[in-house]
Amino acid sequence: MRVLFTTIFMLLVCATLSAQQDMSFDEALGAMLAQNHALESQRHMADAAYDDMRAARGLRWPQVNVIGSYTLLQRSIDIDLGGPKGIVTNSIGSLIKEGVANGILSSGAASLIAQGLAPIVGSDWRYTLQKRSVGAVGVTFAMPIYAGGRINIANRVARLQLEAAGLNFDATKSHLLTELVERYYGVIVAREVVNVRREVVAATHRHLADAKAMEAEGIVAHSVVLYLSYRLSEAKSELSDAESRALIAERALDALVGYNGVNPSDRIFLCSDIQAIDYYKDIAIKLNPLLQEADIARSLANEGEKLSRAALLPEVAAMGGAALYSYQLSDMVPRWMVGIGINFKLFDGLASIRRMQAAKSRAEGVDEAVGSARNDILLLIDKEYYTLVNSLLSADSSRQAIAFAESYYNSAKEGFVEGITSSSDLMDACAELAASRVEYLNAAYESCKALARLLEAAGLSDTFWEYRDRGEVIYIE
Numbered sequence: 001m002r003v004l005f006t007t008i009f010m011l012l013v014c015a016t017l018s019a020q021q022d023m024s025f026d027e028a029l030g031a032m033l034a035q036n037h038a039l040e041s042q043r044h045m046a047d048a049a050y051d052d053m054r055a056a057r058g059l060r061w062p063q064v065n066v067i068g069s070y071t072l073l074q075r076s077i078d079i080d081l082g083g084p085k086g087i088v089t090n091s092i093g094s095l096i097k098e099g100v101a102n103g104i105l106s107s108g109a110a111s112l113i114a115q116g117l118a119p120i121v122g123s124d125w126r127y128t129l130q131k132r133s134v135g136a137v138g139v140t141f142a143m144p145i146y147a148g149g150r151i152n153i154a155n156r157v158a159r160l161q162l163e164a165a166g167l168n169f170d171a172t173k174s175h176l177l178t179e180l181v182e183r184y185y186g187v188i189v190a191r192e193v194v195n196v197r198r199e200v201v202a203a204t205h206r207h208l209a210d211a212k213a214m215e216a217e218g219i220v221a222h223s224v225v226l227y228l229s230y231r232l233s234e235a236k237s238e239l240s241d242a243e244s245r246a247l248i249a250e251r252a253l254d255a256l257v258g259y260n261g262v263n264p265s266d267r268i269f270l271c272s273d274i275q276a277i278d279y280y281k282d283i284a285i286k287l288n289p290l291l292q293e294a295d296i297a298r299s300l301a302n303e304g305e306k307l308s309r310a311a312l313l314p315e316v317a318a319m320g321g322a323a324l325y326s327y328q329l330s331d332m333v334p335r336w337m338v339g340i341g342i343n344f345k346l347f348d349g350l351a352s353i354r355r356m357q358a359a360k361s362r363a364e365g366v367d368e369a370v371g372s373a374r375n376d377i378l379l380l381i382d383k384e385y386y387t388l389v390n391s392l393l394s395a396d397s398s399r400q401a402i403a404f405a406e407s408y409y410n411s412a413k414e415g416f417v418e419g420i421t422s423s424s425d426l427m428d429a430c431a432e433l434a435a436s437r438v439e440y441l442n443a444a445y446e447s448c449k450a451l452a453r454l455l456e457a458a459g460l461s462d463t464f465w466e467y468r469d470r471g472e473v474i475y476i477e
Contacts, residue, residue, distance in 0.1 A: 022265040025184055025468075028257050032180055035258045039176060042169040049158075049165035056158035059151045062143040062318075070135040070327075077130040077330075135327035141320055145340070148313030149306065157303050164296045171289040174461035176256075181452035181464070183253040185268050189445040190246035192268075193438055197239040200434045204232045207426060210417060224423045231427045268444050271451060271471030272392050277385045280458040284377055287459030291377055294370040301363035308356035314344035377457055384454040391447035398440035405433040444474045 023031070033039060098104075144151060208228040214220045253262050285291060320338035323329070345352070412429040415421030455461050 021259070021261055022263045023257075023259075025180075025264070025266045026465075028184055028253075028262060028264070029177065029180055031259055032176060032257045033173070036176060036256075039169070039172055042165070042172045046162070046165040046169050049162040053155075053158035053162050056154045059144070059154055062141050064139065064141045066137070066139050066324075068135075068137040071133075073130070073132045073134070076128050076132045079127040079129060129332060130330040131328045133327075134329055136323050136329050137325040138321055138323040143318040144315070145318055146314070146316040148310040148315065150310050150315075153303050153307045153310060157300060160296050160300050160303070164293055164300075167289040167293045167296070171293070174289065174456045174459075177461045177464065178449075178452040178456045180256060182449050183249065183256050184264050184266075185445055185448045187246065187249045187253050187262075188264050188266070188268050189441045190242070190249040192441050194239070194242045194246050196434050196437045196441075197235065197242045200430060201232070201235045201239050203430055204228065204235045204427070207413075207416065207423070207430075208232055211423065214417075214419070219419050220423070227423050228427070268441070268448060268474045269468055269471035270392065270395055270444050270447055270474060271467045273467070273470055274388065274451075277381065280381050280385065280454060280460070281378055283460060284381055284458040285374065288377055288457065289459060291370075291374055291459075294366075294373045298363070298366045298370050301359070301366040305356070305359040305363050308352065308359040311345070311352045311355065314342055316340065316342050380457045381454060384450045384457060388447055388450035388454055391443050391450055395440060395443035395447060398436055398443050401436040402433070402440060405429070405436045409433045441474070 208225065211220055211225045211228050215222055215225055250262070253264075254260050318338070318340050320336070322336035326335075409429040409432070412421045412426045416423065416426045451467055452461070452464060455464055455467075
């Protein structure tokens with residue numbers, strides 16, 4: 001059953017390898033950045049922040065609106081002059097009669113005057129101010145003159161938010177680069193470990209064959225054959241474990257890059273040409289996007305405090321309007337107007353004062369958070385820097401250990417054939433050689449990861465290629 005499982009596993013691995021496509025680190029990075037969802041999300045957020053900044057600029061311009069309405073009133077609005085009409089009618093009649101009686105007017109003249117005034121006196125003295133059905137289309141505008149600094153604050157906030165969106169994009173990109181370093185070179189190391197384990201299995205096979213031949217000649221006992229058979233099964237188990245880890249690493253790399261069958265074509269490297277730790281700390285304070293975001297958060301908190309104070313100041317605006325078209329609109333209604341308005345809040349239940357106090361406390365809290373973030377970044381640089389240094393030292397030690405282990409293994413191999421060295425010593429030497437090679441690979445891998453994390457913490461992820469190009473490429477023979 002174990003043989004069947006191993007066969008199926010190897011077939012799956014072979015099928016996977018046959019579908020793989022060679023990719024350098026740069027090509028894998030380009031593929032990842034082109035379709036990574038997190039990065040695309042940050043790109044959209046940056047676009048939104050840019051549009052918000054443009055919208056904030058529009059607060060300085062006048063607002064022009066076209067409005068229209070149609071209204072049906074319950075009744076028309078009229079002025080009834082029936083009362084004054086009766087007084088005028090009676091007064092005119094009395095004057096005419098007295099004029100005739102006093103001889104001022106002749107009867108003919110009085111008749112002519114009465115006939116002339118008859119249409120006026122007999123008309124309906126009702127005046128319609130506004131008909132029941134009315135409609136109008138007009139334009140209005142409002143221009144801010146003084147807003148207590150609110151408009152300037154809105155523009156500064158929009159610019160700061162745009163900067164923060166750009167820094168978020170840079171931070172996400174730097175983190176993805178670090179993650180790609182871990183997964184890309186992780187696959188390379190995992191495959192090299194598989195090769196080392198395969199060499200151990202092949203060497204153990206050879207030693208077992210030699211032991212069987214020596215047993216047939218009576219040189220060694222059967223227990224030696226049994227011991228080597230046990231060590232062979234142990235080596236095969238370690239090989240299977242290494243292959244499983246390599247397959248998982250490949251799947252993780254495919255998921256990050258967004259392409260099935262990524263086959264890293266580069267090799268892992270060691271770069272000991274690094275600057276002093278203070279260099280990375282000084283750069284981090286200036287370039288680390290997280291610290292820059294923290295500074296922006298502090299600036300935003302300060303702007304919030306200014307905005308709360310601006311709420312206590314009046315607002316002044318010019319305003320106006322004009323009718324473009326009207327339907328049955330009364331002539332008594334003016335067709336245009338201009339003016340200046342002011343809004344000054346006298347009392348709002350102390351809400352503005354409370355908001356100003358809250359903004360001040362918020363700004364103080366952000367100041368503390370900025371200090372904490374700076375300490376965390378500097379501590380992270382300490383950690384990754386010394387991890388890098390220790391990895392380089394471990395790699396140098398492992399390189400010397402490989403040379404010693406190879407010499408010791410060759411001597412043990414010759415001694416076993418001659419019957420001088422025991423099988424356990426031979427396999428210990430073989431295991432020691434494999435362990436030193438794996439340790440060397442792991443040290444190189446740890447140095448790559450620590451370097452990427454160090455550069456990310458310092459805000460120097462875009463210089464990773466400079467360290468890689470001047471580093472030493474690792475080969476395991």
